[in-house]
Amino acid sequence: MSTQNGPRKVEAIFAATLDLLAEHGYEKLAIEAVAARSGVNKTTLYRWWPSKDALLAAALRESGLFALDVPDTGGLRGDLLAVATQIHRLLTSEHTAPVVTATLTAGPRRPELGEVSRSFFADRLAREEPIFDRAVTRGELRSGVDPVVVMDLLAGAIWFRLLLRGGEGGPKFLEEAVDTVLNGAA
Amino acid sequence: MSTQNGPRKVEAIFAATLDLLAEHGYEKLAIEAVAARSGVNKTTLYRWWPSKDALLAAALRESGLFALDVPDTGGLRGDLLAVATQIHRLLTSEHTAPVVTATLTAGPRRPELGEVSRSFFADRLAREEPIFDRAVTRGELRSGVDPVVVMDLLAGAIWFRLLLRGGEGGPKFLEEAVDTVLNGAA
Known part of the structure; x- marks a missing residue:
């Protein structure tokens, strides 16, 4: 699933990023751990995202975690x-x-x-x-x-x-x- | 100025803590740096405050930084x-x-x-x-x-x-x- 927007296994990378963030918090989130969990070489991650924040930003942007259902209750x-x-x-x-x-x-x-x-x-x-x-x-x-x-x-x-x-x-x-x-x- | 609530130079320690926080942010705030700036041995700091958060909490509690002037404008x-x-x-x-x-x-x-x-x-x-x-x-x-x-x-x-x-x-x-x-x- 190689695309212009990320490496192969991009979904697994984003999922690993958000899971690790939820499990250990921002401070302890490390690109090495994302690499290990998603089975991707860390140099690949660094090639696409130069920093932890850049990776996290991309993962959040693509995730549906924050979706808003716009209500229409009539009032x-x-x-x-x-x-x-x-x-x-x-x-x-x-x-x-x-x-x-x-x-x-x-x-x-x-x-x-x-x-x-x-x-x-x-x-x-x-x-x-x-x-x-x-x-x-x-x-x-x-x-x-x-x-x-x-x-x-x-x-x-x-x-x-x-x-x-x-x-x-x-x-x-x-x-x-x-x-x-x-x-x-x- | 040794008191029951802190070591000697407690004011210098708290000031160094808040200055370093403002300068470098929470992540980079280190007890070693507080020790160096306030001229206090770091083992003394650890004896009084077992963690960075404990020291920071004490410094904030004692500081007048967040003081609120309760207004009385008549309305x-x-x-x-x-x-x-x-x-x-x-x-x-x-x-x-x-x-x-x-x-x-x-x-x-x-x-x-x-x-x-x-x-x-x-x-x-x-x-x-x-x-x-x-x-x-x-x-x-x-x-x-x-x-x-x-x-x-x-x-x-x-x-x-x-x-x-x-x-x-x-x-x-x-x-x-x-x-x-x-x-x-x-």
């Missing part, structure tokens, strides 16, 4: 609650949480991962747009409110509470967050 | 905008941003740092309480709205936008975030 509240529930799952499921936290919070010291993170969130925002377009059509979004700010507030609250504050983030919290964003605190 | 909107501006500064100032991002996003793999992070945010929340108490007295907070959720939304939006999405986060964004939280999107 803005239901749609936002469905999106919030997906974000919550992404941050708590044992399959995605280690990968998500290790990569999307990579920060400015790892430019290639930072780029993956930014393009991931830009893609999500683009796919969430129809939710807000429908809400505008239905008259559910107050004029002048920026959907991007709404998503920053909602997604931000979930990330912040679960990953930074270490707080409880069950269904009740998700409903409260959605209702506070929609109805306001004042 | 909830002004108070939230002042808090939002402080969070924004914490995440963008060259003195605090590297330390904040390296430590508060430490995640579940570094339990000692995770504990620092959680106690930091718990302390902030406790100090923000008077803002909401005054707002309730003034009738500015809708009944049933949880101040913790309001802070998760507002702080979360700023963290999420600046650190994860890599978006613009200037004064206009802070005002929009505060106004959307207060007035609602619907």
Whole structure:
């Protein structure tokens, strides 16, 4: 399966990369270990991806791990609650949480991962747009409110509470967050 | 200046720890380098703090780097905008941003740092309480709205936008975030 986008066994390489990341965390992810697990020579890996971050960025881009099902429940509240529930799952499921936290919070010291993170969130925002377009059509979004700010507030609250504050983030919290964003605190 | 809470030169040790963190990032922070810069034997450091994370946690706890000035502008909107501006500064100032991002996003793999992070945010929340108490007295907070959720939304939006999405986060964004939280999107 040699292609212009990677060496033979590229799927096995990406799978090994993400599995090792989930198992051992970002610090301990090593190209040597990816080579061993995927049965590919490490010089081959280095030829295609000059660094661990470049390999990880490619693996994440190709993986369906972060896929978003854009909901259409017939109302803005239901749609936002469905999106919030997906974000919550992404941050708590044992399959995605280690990968998500290790990569999307990579920060400015790892430019290639930072780029993956930014393009991931830009893609999500683009796919969430129809939710807000429908809400505008239905008259559910107050004029002048920026959907991007709404998503920053909602997604931000979930990330912040679960990953930074270490707080409880069950269904009740998700409903409260959605209702506070929609109805306001004042 | 030998005390029960640390060896002699504890202030120099903590300062060296945070300076090295800001200069080189978490990965490259090494107890040996802290020892060299603070002029303390590394065995002394290991006697007091068994790991890099333990030393870092202590340094952060004692530092005034993350201090919060609790605003009292006379209104909830002004108070939230002042808090939002402080969070924004914490995440963008060259003195605090590297330390904040390296430590508060430490995640579940570094339990000692995770504990620092959680106690930091718990302390902030406790100090923000008077803002909401005054707002309730003034009738500015809708009944049933949880101040913790309001802070998760507002702080979360700023963290999420600046650190994860890599978006613009200037004064206009802070005002929009505060106004959307207060007035609602619907």
